Amino acid sequence: MRVRRLLGSKKFWCCLVLLPFLLIGCASAYISMQPRFDHDEFAWRRSVATMAGQMYQLSYLEGGDPTGQRVIFVHGTPGDASNWYDMLKHAPTGYQFIAVDRPGFGQTRPENAQPSIMEQARALGPLITVPERGKPILVGHSLGGPVVAAAAMLYGDKLGGVIIAAGALDPDLEEVMWVQHLGATPPVSWLLQWEFRNANFELIALEDELRALAPRLRDIHIPVTIVHGTADELVPYANTDYMMREFSGTAPKLVTLEGGNHFLPWNARGPLLDAITEMASKLPATRLVPVQSR
Structure with a gap:
């Protein structure tokens, strides 16, 4: 009965027809935000990681x-x-x-989504896990925020700290619209570019x-810095209340x-660099030796 009612709804068919154009519009807006990026300016590298029994070639820029x-x-x-182009270009001495x-993105292969x-x-x-390099600092933006938090759980003793920029960590603030489920269902999903389908x-x-x-966030005991804008309409500032509470074991x-707003890699280079250099200044001095990129 519900299916019959849905199929008879003009709103449903309008949304179905307009969905590809909406997604194309969102993709165009996203692409237009990207800075001009000279791919020859930085070196592309590869590392190999095994996840859930699958081998990944992780692509990265230095x-x-x-x-x-x-x-x-x-x-x-x-x-x-390349979202971090501006940061890489202005890496401090x-x-x-x-x-x-x-x-699931960029040049990392294979291309399939990895929602975990x-x-x-x-x-x-x-x-x-490169002992001769000292303890790295992780910076995660948006969904990259929970990724670096998870990395702190896995590699805490090998990390100098994590910085979460406009991070989405409060599960109660997440909402999935029905149109997203539609977008994940063939044939609609076939219309999407693979990066947007994975997203x-x-x-x-x-x-x-x-x-x-x-349940494991309070087990993190390395430094955590949270950077968030009050006018973030994509990942609400209210996420910070959750993070300050759940990261209480590390005095965030x-x-x-x-x-x-939400787009800190593009418009908040100064505050992010300040957070990085402040965190690094509190790490034990380590004599770093040159290592060949993997």
């Missing part, structure tokens, strides 16, 4: 001093390593900045993934950007 303090940047959804293509936050975090392992799969699974992470620092 900028800055190869022997400096390592900082690993993790993008949101959709996105790729004595820092090595690395921006990854998360599984914990498996996404495991993919960072080869870049984290939709991630967002549909996100609430359950965050609830699975929640909150940096509030009054009037700031």
Whole structure:
């Protein structure tokens, strides 16, 4: 009966017809936001990670001093390593900045979606567990926020700290619209570019993934800095209340950007660099030796 009512609804058929155009419009808006990116300016690298029995070739960009303090940047959804172009271009002296293509995005292969936050975090392992490089700092934007939090659970003793920029961690604030489920169902899903199809799969699974992470957040005992804008309409500022409470075991620092929106990798380089350098200044001095990129 419900199906018959749905199929007889003009609103349903209007949404179905307009959905591809809506998704194309969103994709165009997202692409137009990207900075001009010279792919020859930074070196593309590969590392190999095994997740859930599957081998991934993790693609990433390097900028800055190869022997400096390592900082690993993790993008949101959709996105790729080039989202952090402005940060890599302005890496301070004595820092090595690395921006990854998360599984399901950019040049990382295979291209299939990997909605598991914990498996996404495991993919960072080869870049984290390099003893001669000291303890890296992780920076995660949007959905990259829970990924770096999960990495703190897996690799806490090997990390110098995590910075969560406009991070989505409160499961109670996640909402999946019915149109997203429609977008994940063939033939509609076939109309989407693979990165946007993967992003939709991630967002549909996100609430359950965050609830699975929640019991372990208080076990994190490395430094945590939260950077969030009060005018963020995509990931509400209210996420900070949840994070300040759940990260209580590590006395997190909150940096509030009054009037700031969601797109911090593009418009909040200064506050992010301040958070990175402040966190790095509290790490034990380590003599870093040059290592060949993997």
